[in-house]
Amino acid sequence: MFFTRQDPDEHTTMKAPPVMTTKPRPATRSVPQMATTTDLESVEFSCHAPEAQAVFVAGSFNGWSTDALPLAGQADGRWHALVPLPPGRHEYKFVVDGKWCCEPGCEHEHRGCPKCVPNAFGTMNRVSRQEGHAP
Secondary structure, three states: OEEEEEOOOOEEEEEOOOOOOOOOOOOOOOOOOOOOHHHOEEEEEEEEOOOOOOEEEEEOOOOOOOOOOEOEEOOOOEEEEEEEEOOEEEEEEEEEOOEEEOOOOOOOOOOOOOOEEEOOOOOEEEEEEEOOOOO
């Protein structure tokens, strides 16, 4: 298709841009595979904090949210929660009355705890490993 643009000084013939007859397709991208509910394993988190008013667990599995996963207090001073986790390695800490800790009274040096690893803040994180096929 051609059209002519009328200009008092000159005549120009230009080709019109092509008309799209189909919708553009969205770019394809790789989407990470998410764990299904059948892949999840219930993991018990437990913390001994008899003087605590509130205990939460925060970790790599919940974006380190300090208030998303509360633990339930027991008469013996232990706090518990069952959390469904996908297979893989997960780091976490407890948040006891607003303060981060691996376990109350165990926040200083590694002290040989096989379930702890150092983190980027100079403290320790606990580690939980779930069996299965990690994505």
